[in-house]
Structures are given as C-alpha cells and as structure tokens.
Amino acid sequence: MAFEPHLRGHDIWGTTLFDGKAAQRGYPLNKMCFSFNDAANREAFQRDEGAYCRKYGLDDAQRDAVRRRDVLALIEAGGNIYYLAKLAGIFGFNVQDIGAQQTGRSVEEFRAMLRAAGD
Amino acid sequence: MAHIVGGIGTSHIPAIGLAMARNQCDDPYWHSFFEAYRPVRSWLEAARPTVAIVVYNDHGLNFFLDKMPAFAIGAASEYRNADEGWGLPTLTPFPGDSAFSWHLIESLAAADFDLTTCQEMLVDHGFVVPMQLLWPNTAAWPVRTIPICVNTVQHPLPTPRRCLKFGEALGRAIEAWPADERVIVLGTGGLSHQLDGRRAGFINKPFDLYCLEKIEHEPEILARYSIRDLVELAGSQGPELIQ
Numbered sequence: 001m002a003f004e005p006h007l008r009g010h011d012i013w014g015t016t017l018f019d020g021k022a023a024q025r026g027y028p029l030n031k032m033c034f035s036f037n038d039a040a041n042r043e044a045f046q047r048d049e050g051a052y053c054r055k056y057g058l059d060d061a062q063r064d065a066v067r068r069r070d071v072l073a074l075i076e077a078g079g080n081i082y083y084l085a086k087l088a089g090i091f092g093f094n095v096q097d098i099g100a101q102q103t104g105r106s107v108e109e110f111r112a113m114l115r116a117a118g119d
Numbered sequence: 120m121a122h123i124v125g126g127i128g129t130s131h132i133p134a135i136g137l138a139m140a141r142n143q144c145d146d147p148y149w150h151s152f153f154e155a156y157r158p159v160r161s162w163l164e165a166a167r168p169t170v171a172i173v174v175y176n177d178h179g180l181n182f183f184l185d186k187m188p189a190f191a192i193g194a195a196s197e198y199r200n201a202d203e204g205w206g207l208p209t210l211t212p213f214p215g216d217s218a219f220s221w222h223l224i225e226s227l228a229a230a231d232f233d234l235t236t237c238q239e240m241l242v243d244h245g246f247v248v249p250m251q252l253l254w255p256n257t258a259a260w261p262v263r264t265i266p267i268c269v270n271t272v273q274h275p276l277p278t279p280r281r282c283l284k285f286g287e288a289l290g291r292a293i294e295a296w297p298a299d300e301r302v303i304v305l306g307t308g309g310l311s312h313q314l315d316g317r318r319a320g321f322i323n324k325p326f327d328l329y330c331l332e333k334i335e336h337e338p339e340i341l342a343r344y345s346i347r348d349l350v351e352l353a354g355s356q357g358p359e360l361i362q
Binding site: 005014020023027034037071072081110117 | 132134178179180183184185201202203204205206272273274275313314315316317318319320322323324326329343344345347348350351352354355356
C-alpha cells in the first residue's frame with residue numbers, strides 16, 4: 001500500500017496542531033501544568049485551585065476549563081496535551097480516561113476501540 | 120574505533136513503566152506485549168553494547184515552552200528521571216559519557232547540525248521506559264547513555280528529511296569516535312497515535328506497517344512526508360516517528 005505525501009491541504013478533523021499561535025495563547029496554562037512536575041506544587045494546587053490558577057495568570061476560559069476538567073476546552077484554550085497530562089494526573093486520569101472524555105465514550109468503549117484498531 | 124552493533128525502535132508510553140512498577144507484565148492486557156521483548160533482550164545479551172544513544176522526545180519534564188530546542192543532546196556524567204507529575208518511580212541514575220557526547224557535538228556541528236548542549240538534563244519516560252524495557256534490572260544499568268532529544272511538542276517540528284540526515288550524520292559521528300565502544304542506537308518515538316482532540320485514539324495500522332518496513336529498507340521514502348502529512352496519516356502524536 002502506498003501513502004502519497006503532500007496531497008492534503010484541508011483541516012484535519014478533530015485535530016489541533018500545537019503551533020506558535022497555540023503556544024502563545026496557552027502559555028500561562030501550560031506553565032502551570034509544567035509546575036506540576038513538582039509534588040509540592042501539585043499539593044498547593046489541590047489546596048486552592050482558584051488561587052493557584054490566578055498565580056499563573058490563567059484567563060477566564062482557561063480557569064473555567066480547569067474547573068470543569070474539560071480536556072477539549074483546555075486544548076481550545078491553548079493547552080498542550082503533554083503538559084495537560086500532568087494536570088489530568090492530579091485528578092487521577094490517565095490518557096485513556098482523557099481519550100474517552102474527548103470522544104464521548106466510556107473508558108471501556110475507548111479501550112475496545114484501540115484494541116479493534118490493532119487487530 | 121566505536122562501531123554500531125544495532126538499532127532498536129520501541130514504544131515509550133508511560134503505561135509500560137507503570138505496568139512494570141506494578142508487576143502487571145503477566146496480566147492478560149500486557150502479556151503479549153512484554154513477551155515480544157524477550158528476543159530483544161537475548162539479542163542484547165549477545166551483542167553486549169557498552170553505550171546506548173537514545174533518541175527520544177521530552178514531554179515537558181526537562182524542557183518547557185520558554186526555550187524549546189529542535190535538537191538537544193546530553194553532555195553530562197549522569198542523568199536522572201523524575202516522577203513527572205504521576206508518581207513514576209525515581210530510578211538509579213543513568214551513567215553518561217560526556218567525552219563521547221562532546222565528540223558527537225563537535226562532529227555534528229561540523230556536519231551542519233547545531234545542537235543545544237545540556238550539562239544538566241532530566242530524562243523523562245521517552246528515555247526511561249525504553250531503557251527499562253531493554254534492561255529490566257534497573258538497579259544497575261549495563262550501558263552508559265547519551266540522550267538526544269527531538270522537539271515533537273511545539274510546531275514547527277524538524278522535518279522527517281532533516282531527521283533522516285541527522286541520523287546519517289550521527290551514524291558517521293559515532294563511527295569516528297576512537298574509543299573501542301559497542302554502540303546501540305535507540306529510536307524511541309511512536310507509530311500512529313493521538314492523545315488529544317475529538318480524533319483521540321486514532322490508529323492507522325496499515326500505515327504503521329508500511330513505516331516499519333520502509334524504516335528498515337527505504338527510509339528515504341518516509342523522508343518525503345511533511346509533519347502535517349504525518350499528523351493526518353498517523354495522528355497528532357504520529358510525528359514521534361521522526362525519532
């Protein structure tokens with residue numbers, strides 16, 4: 001099977017490229033998530049989420065998306081999935097959990113979809 | 120002279136490291152995956168590498184968006200991992216080989232690849248999980264290591280063409296090192312996968328099989344793709360193929 005390159009110019013469905021524009025938009029949000037590499041910062045976030053978000057200068061949309069644990073909204077607000085994964089970890093979500101949330105499936109359904117793609 | 124005993128491409132997902140930490144390798148979900156590494160480990164025992172050059176991507180442990188190098192190389196005497204926010208175990212530090220690192224830095228600069236040099240560098244699961252998979256006894260690493268990190272976080276990413284040329288220059292640089300080393304090169308990117316967006320969970324097995332065949336026999340075919348092509352064909356994390 002051949003897969004021809006450079007034939008595609010349209011948007012890719014359900015996919016956001018984390019480019020310079022997103023990196024600027026999401027900088028405070030991603031910087032906060034980067035801080036969660038440190039356990040003390042994770043604890044500070046858990047003690048007072050709102051204060052922690054304000055400290056990093058998150059805008060209204062970003063703060064609201066954090067409050068709602070809404071991964072699609074976090075990405076829309078400039079979040080990068082590698083950094084967001086650290087935020088998700090605080091809530092006890094792994095990447096299958098957040099895949100399920102974004103695709104409107106249960107985690108079992110999401111896992112079954114992954115398995116089926118490998119068969 | 121140093122020579123390359125082989126190259127290994129492997130997944131690096133953190134779930135593998137967690138399964139190993141939790142002794143779940145024989146669970147039905149994981150069994151066939153870990154079984155597939157047995158022949159690799161036997162091969163490594165026979166090949167006896169002394170140095171592992173690990174080409175990987177950082178996922179937001181060592182590098183942040185304040186400074187994002189396209190290509191970075193470790194030049195330290197040891198490398199440590201960290202919990203990354205999920206409580207991953209902190210392992211025995213990985214020994215480095217700073218003299219060999221600086222030789223690679225010099226050689227690659229002479230070949231027009233200007234690397235960000237890191238005398239301190241935390242290594243994340245992109246580096247650690249492949250090391251654990253290949254050498255499960257994490258109490259004592261049998262090889263010295265040199266991490267080489269490729270940006271797959273923030274677009275624009277290096278093109279597949281650039282990465283192929285980088286790999287060719289790296290191969291020449293390794294073989295020009297006068298020490299008598301047996302070098303294994305690990306490519307620890309990924310095949311098709313997508314973590315983010317409504318298309319999360321996207322997998323393209325026919326394209327993965329095509330890439331595996333071409334990487335071995337005709338890598339220049341894969342160098343024709345743009346990063347955007349890889350995102351469409353292999354998902355938003357599919358560009359990890361460039362490692």
